[in-house]
Amino acid sequence: DVKVTQSSRYLVKRTGEKVFLECVQDMDHENMFWYRQDPGLGLRLIYFSYDVKMKEKGDIPEGYSVSREKKERFSLILESASTNQTSMYLCASSNPRGPDTEAFFGQGTRLTVV
Amino acid sequence: GDSVTQMEGPVTLSEEAFLTINCTYTATGYPSLFWYVQYPGEGLQLLLKATKADDKGSNKGFEATYRKETTSFHLEKGSVQVSDSAVYFCAPGSSASKIIFGSGTRLSIRP
Numbered sequence: 001d002v003k004v005t006q007s008s009r010y011l012v013k014r015t016g017e018k019v020f021l022e023c024v025q026d027m028d029h030e031n032m033f034w035y036r037q038d039p040g041l042g043l044r045l046i047y048f049s050y051d052v053k054m055k056e057k058g059d060i061p062e063g064y065s066v067s068r069e070k071k072e073r074f075s076l077i078l079e080s081a082s083t084n085q086t087s088m089y090l091c092a093s094s095n096p097r098g099p100d101t102e103a104f105f106g107q108g109t110r111l112t113v114v
Numbered sequence: 115g116d117s118v119t120q121m122e123g124p125v126t127l128s129e130e131a132f133l134t135i136n137c138t139y140t141a142t143g144y145p146s147l148f149w150y151v152q153y154p155g156e157g158l159q160l161l162l163k164a165t166k167a168d169d170k171g172s173n174k175g176f177e178a179t180y181r182k183e184t185t186s187f188h189l190e191k192g193s194v195q196v197s198d199s200a201v202y203f204c205a206p207g208s209s210a211s212k213i214i215f216g217s218g219t220r221l222s223i224r225p
Contacts, residue, residue, distance in 0.1 A: 004157075033212070042217035043158075043203065058212075090157055094213065102148050103205075103213050105157040 003027075006091050006106035013113050019078040021109050023091030031096050032074035033103065034058075034066065037088040049074055050096070081113045116141045120204045120216030127194055128224050135189040135219050137178075137204030145207040147171075147180050147187040152201045152218070161189075161202070196223045 007022035025032065031050050035043040035058075045058030047066040055066050063085060067075045074093075078085055088110050092103040121136040139147070146165045150158040162171035167182035176191045187204060204216040 031212075035215070040217070043215040045212065045214075048212055092158075092213075101146055101207055102160045102163055103158075105150075105159065107157045 004106040021076040025093040029093035033092040123219040133191040139206040148205040150203040
């Protein structure tokens with residue numbers, strides 16, 4: 001089974017802290033994604049990586065950065081956490097070359113910034 | 115750019131009712147199409163997929179047909195169960211290997 005593992009299910013951080021969300025996948029997938037999920041807004045793409053050290057901004061990159069030093073690991077960084085970044089964060093990975101190109105998701109990290 | 119429009123929820127049905135959740139998309143080329151499901155407290159998991167026009171994806175009694183002419187991928191189930199209560203996301207793959215998600219449709223099934 002493909003496994004995408006996020007380091008924490010629940011996280012509480014203070015405003016202004018630097019926050020790291022970690023994601024690891026074990027299927028040698030080239031693509032990795034970070035989404036945030038908010039009620040009524042669905043899933044919004046924050047950043048996307050298609051190879052080691054490569055990244056591309058998604059729809060809402062402001063206030064976030066990412067790091068992909070190894071193929072299996074994709075980190076999301078909140079440089080200075082703010083209350084409007086309280087959300088559910090979902091990591092996913094996929095293999096862009098067929099036949100199975102669907103994304104596999106981690107269980108999510110619910111982040112609360114106080 | 116690529117986008118997807120999904121039927122808004124919430125949708126509440128009685129057990130054994132027929133379900134349709136509409137989904138239309140715009141995309142470059144002919145992407146694979148996916149439906150994902152999110153059960154309470156969990157991440158998303160793939161429900162079904164179709165990789166080319168006229169393909170029908172099916173799983174757990176759910177079906178969706180890739181309609182190139184109408185750029186649609188509507189989700190259907192003939193008889194829903196309480197255990198189907200979840201949030202459903204339509205998602206076309208894009209030419210850039212990204213997957214675009216709809217806003218999600220929350221489905222609640224009454225016993």
